[in-house]
Amino acid sequence: MINDVKKSTEQKMQKSLEAFKNDLSKVRTGRAHTGILDHVMVDYYGSDVPVNQVANVTLLDARTIGVQAWEKPMVAKIEKAIRDSDLGLNPASMGEIIRVPMPMLTEERRKELIKVVRSEAEGARVTMRNIRRDANNEFKTLLKDKLITEDDDRRGQDEIQKLTDKYTAEIDKALAAKEADLLAV
Structure with a gap:
């Protein structure tokens, strides 16, 4: 029982950490990133569809993203969509690219951007604490139903x-790396 709770909790924390890292990768630094x-x-x-479903998105160099539309009439629409987005980018079409x-x-x-990244990190920490609370509540329920002993409850809460x-430290490490990346000129 305890191992089941621990395993599901660890899976949830891992998914939350991956989501946080994915969100961090979308905060743009001076370098290009297709995401x-x-x-x-x-x-x-x-119908509105993401750019990567109507075009190939690639890196041309470290500071330039290349978007090649699959259909010629889409070039102008893609360029307009990128320009109108809140990313502050200024695309220029050169034929089909x-x-x-x-x-x-x-x-x-x-x-x-550092403020944004820090708030994302705090949100991820809150998610971790919520997952911990849910796991501890599961232990309390198991204890109340007399499926585990008080020692098992205490041991399970310590493991959680x-x-x-562990995962909060991972969040802090990813945050520090992203801050250093943002501050690098």
């Missing part, structure tokens, strides 16, 4: 706390 365009939606024959250069970050913008500490 930046994942949330840009393009009007494709009346749209070049999206990544502008240099100003000091002010870097500090704003160790898991929480």
